[in-house]
Amino acid sequence: MKILSADQTHAADQATIKTDRISSLDLMERAATALADWLMNRLSPSEAGEAHVLCGPGNNGGDGLVLARLLHLAGYAVRVWLLPADKRSADCQANLDRLPANIPQAEVAEDALPTLPDGTLVVDALFGTGLSRPLEGVAAALVRHLHKAKARVLAVDIPSGLFTDAPQPADSVIVRAYHTVSFELPKLAFLLPHNAEYVGQWHLVPIGLDAKFLAKAKVEHYFVDAAFVAGKLPRRAMFSHKGMYGHALLLAGSNGKMGACVLATRACLRSGVGLLTVRTPGIGYDVLQTTAPEAMALVDPNQDHLTELPALKSYDAVGMGPGMGQEDATRVVLEQLLREAGEQQLALVLDADALNLLGTHRELLDLLPPDTVLTPHPKEFERLTEPARDDYHRLELLRNFCQKYRCYCVLKGAYTCLGTPDGPLYFNSTGSPGMASGGSGDALTGVLTALRAQSKHLSPLDACLLSIYAHGRAGTLAAEALGEASSLAHDLIEKLGLAFQELTAPEEW
Numbered sequence: 001m002k003i004l005s006a007d008q009t010h011a012a013d014q015a016t017i018k019t020d021r022i023s024s025l026d027l028m029e030r031a032a033t034a035l036a037d038w039l040m041n042r043l044s045p046s047e048a049g050e051a052h053v054l055c056g057p058g059n060n061g062g063d064g065l066v067l068a069r070l071l072h073l074a075g076y077a078v079r080v081w082l083l084p085a086d087k088r089s090a091d092c093q094a095n096l097d098r099l100p101a102n103i104p105q106a107e108v109a110e111d112a113l114p115t116l117p118d119g120t121l122v123v124d125a126l127f128g129t130g131l132s133r134p135l136e137g138v139a140a141a142l143v144r145h146l147h148k149a150k151a152r153v154l155a156v157d158i159p160s161g162l163f164t165d166a167p168q169p170a171d172s173v174i175v176r177a178y179h180t181v182s183f184e185l186p187k188l189a190f191l192l193p194h195n196a197e198y199v200g201q202w203h204l205v206p207i208g209l210d211a212k213f214l215a216k217a218k219v220e221h222y223f224v225d226a227a228f229v230a231g232k233l234p235r236r237a238m239f240s241h242k243g244m245y246g247h248a249l250l251l252a253g254s255n256g257k258m259g260a261c262v263l264a265t266r267a268c269l270r271s272g273v274g275l276l277t278v279r280t281p282g283i284g285y286d287v288l289q290t291t292a293p294e295a296m297a298l299v300d301p302n303q304d305h306l307t308e309l310p311a312l313k314s315y316d317a318v319g320m321g322p323g324m325g326q327e328d329a330t331r332v333v334l335e336q337l338l339r340e341a342g343e344q345q346l347a348l349v350l351d352a353d354a355l356n357l358l359g360t361h362r363e364l365l366d367l368l369p370p371d372t373v374l375t376p377h378p379k380e381f382e383r384l385t386e387p388a389r390d391d392y393h394r395l396e397l398l399r400n401f402c403q404k405y406r407c408y409c410v411l412k413g414a415y416t417c418l419g420t421p422d423g424p425l426y427f428n429s430t431g432s433p434g435m436a437s438g439g440s441g442d443a444l445t446g447v448l449t450a451l452r453a454q455s456k457h458l459s460p461l462d463a464c465l466l467s468i469y470a471h472g473r474a475g476t477l478a479a480e481a482l483g484e485a486s487s488l489a490h491d492l493i494e495k496l497g498l499a500f501q502e503l504t505a506p507e508e509w
């Protein structure tokens with residue numbers, strides 16, 4: 001799914017109006033009808049109680065006015081509050097003129113703010129994508145008033161006061177919604193950690209935006225949902241053999257952190273790799289042979305940490321980092337790996353301590369072979385770059401980093417963001433707070449290494465997208481089975497199979 005900018009959203013509206021030969025007023029009716037259906041499917045009139053609809057002067061306010069009318073006609077109790085305005089947009093004014101006379105309406109003032117008993121349903125239709133500066137005056141007073149009330153807030157399109165796709169002053173006054181219902185496509189602002197407290201749970205309702213316009217629109221951000229990755233994973237041929245699915249090498253583990261190595265190993269095995277060899281310190285041999293008999297163990301001469309790089313010629317992809325430690329001898333192995341992988345055009349996946357070593361020895365970054373995949377969480381990413389001023393600055397750092405080093409960088413989090421050498425950023429839709437516990441990232445390294453080893457079947461971009469999506473989906477399935485607090489990385493790994501099944505291409509005729 002594409003993520004449009006505020007300007008493109010406006011252009012999509014215009015294209016739809018033209019293609020469907022409707023007026024902008026019709027499109028507003030369509031959008032607000034979808035919104036009303038969403039709300040009515042969730043709350044009956046008695047569950048909703050009296051809905052207070054706060055309406056601004058633009059088309060977002062227009063949506064609110066249509067919603068108020070539709071709710072009223074369906075038997076809901078409604079009250080409309082208008083922001084004072086010299087001028088309203090034409091469609092907003094038209095819908096104000098159409099508002100049934102028996103819906104109570106009043107203008108808000110700093111000394112005339114709505115009384116909102118606990119639990120009141122409040123619809124925020126003050127400002128949408130047309131917001132051009134932070135809220136001030138009466139609008140800011142109304143939103144601050146809302147902060148103090150214990151209301152159930154539903155934001156229309158986007159919480160008022162929040163910019164769609166740009167940073168804003170830290171002291172901006174922004175509606176804190178419980179639900180945000182947006183039209184057709186998600187907004188970049190919804191995917192950034194800092195905005196979670198404003199956006200709440202977000203939902204999309206279809207409004208029939210012009211499909212041709214959307215197909216042509218050039219965007220910098222994508223939302224990777226089920227439709228985006230569906231069928232990208234090729235089916236296995238009947239006469240397949242293990243040589244067709246790549247031979248992966250994992251370099252992982254150290255004294256006390258063999259668990260990370262085992263998790264990466266098991267995840268790699270569960271992700272369709274043909275063969276897997278694991279290079280681990282001597283201490284890991286028995287552990288590995290017992291917990292992952294399908295993998296071959298290749299032990300380092302050192303007992304506690306990695307000191308030597310094995311010959312690389314048999315491998316299609318190498319994953320390095322989980323639980324590996326940052327000994328100097330291990331740093332030398334990393335440097336040698338970067339040099340040799342570059343010469344042999346081997347696919348690389350670097351995580352955890354491999355990233356920390358890159359962070360402390362940044363000169364090594366210049367050795368990254370093209371299409372290397374790095375998987376930092378925000379702290380590891382900061383070690384590779386610099387502290388980000390805000391979420392948007394972090395995305396800018398990500399984009400610049402990937403373009404400079406021609407690499408893929410998986411910035412992990414609730415909406416994991418994949419940076420790519422050509423610029424676009426891909427936000428993953430799957431995952432669960434149940435994954436916020438040690439070991440989930442190690443599993444991702446295993447998945448990515450397995451899919452990069454299958455480069456005969458998958459491009460680097462598709463390997464990354466499928467890995468991130470399937471890893472998150474498996475985390476959700478594990479959390480559904482065991483609860484968010486109890487599901488472990490180990491459980492996620494056991495669900496990878498189901499996640500991959502959902503992504504496999506359908507049988508062809």
Ligand SMILES: NC(=O)C1=CN([C@@H]2O[C@H](COP(=O)(O)OP(=O)(O)OC[C@H]3O[C@@H](n4cnc5c(N)ncnc54)[C@H](O)[C@@H]3O)[C@@H](O)[C@H]2O)[C@@H](O)CC1
Binds near residue numbers: 061130135
């Ligand atoms: N074609 C359409 O008419 C559709 C419009 N839609 C709705 O339209 C919204 C966008 O509408 P608009 O472009 O009218 O924008 P808004 O409704 O967000 O408001 C823009 C108006 O507010 C003013 N403004 C901006 N920032 C302000 C601030 N901080 N303080 C005071 N005034 C401020 C602007 O000068 C402008 O008059 C979307 O978010 C969506 O809700 C949807 O109904 C989909 C279809």
Ligand SMILES: Nc1ncnc2c1ncn2[C@@H]1O[C@H](COP(=O)(O)OP(=O)(O)O)[C@@H](O)[C@H]1O
Binds near residue numbers: 440472
């Ligand atoms: N709240 C969340 N929602 C979705 N995914 C999450 C959430 N928290 C963590 N994850 C995922 O779990 C993984 C955690 O990785 P990482 O921080 O490296 O942990 P570890 O080092 O313990 O393996 C990442 O893939 C991340 O995207």
Ligand SMILES: [K+]
Binds near residue numbers: 128156159
């Ligand atoms: K709004």
